[in-house]
Amino acid sequence: MKLVLLALLVCVAAARPDYGPASSEEHGSETLRNEFDIADNGAYTADMETSNGxxxxxxxxxTGPEDAILATGYFSWTAPDGTPVSVKYVADENGYQPDSDILPVAPEFPHPIPQFVLDQIEKARKEDLDRSSEEYRVPTSYRAP
Structure with missing residues (x-):
């Protein structure tokens, strides 16, 4: 019985995931700093930095509705082409809200609508009018002589 328990413990230890620092040979970087602090009230801070930037x-x-976690943060790295990338964000009752120069920006509204789009809208409006007027026509078989 002791031998079975010892074998079981060895199997469990061997199957344990390794959460240690990543080796530079495997991943190209090492974890330089990894700090996580959590308070009794659920507030937390997390900071991490790797050797590749x-x-x-x-x-x-x-502090959110029904004790939902409200978070703010920042992350950055260098893109393969050498471009520095940084993103600041807030995650609250309005969802995830990133802010970065790398994110695309929608055109200001109202923006000009191309003529072919306006023509298609007008065509659809006329088709809807024709269709609705046909629905309310009284068939000739029901008209009085």
Whole structure:
């Protein structure tokens, strides 16, 4: 019985995931800093930095509706083409709201609508009018002589 328990413990230890620092041979970087603090009230801070320039920082607390976590944070890295990338964000009752120069920006509204789109809208409006007028026509078989 002791031998079976010992074998079971060895199997469990061997199957344990390794959450240690990543080796530079496997992933190309090492974790330089990885800090996570959580308070008794659920508030937390998390900071991480790797040797290849990835930086992440986040803090949050259960101050949202029904104690939902509201968080703010920042992450950055260098893109393969050498472009520095940084994103600041807020995650709250309005969802995830990133802010970065790398994110596309929608055109200001109202923006000009191309003529072919206006023509298609007008055509659809006329078809709807024709269709609705046909629905309310009294068939000739029901008309009085």
């Amino acid at each position: 990835i930086v992440m920082s986040q803090s949050g607390s259960p």
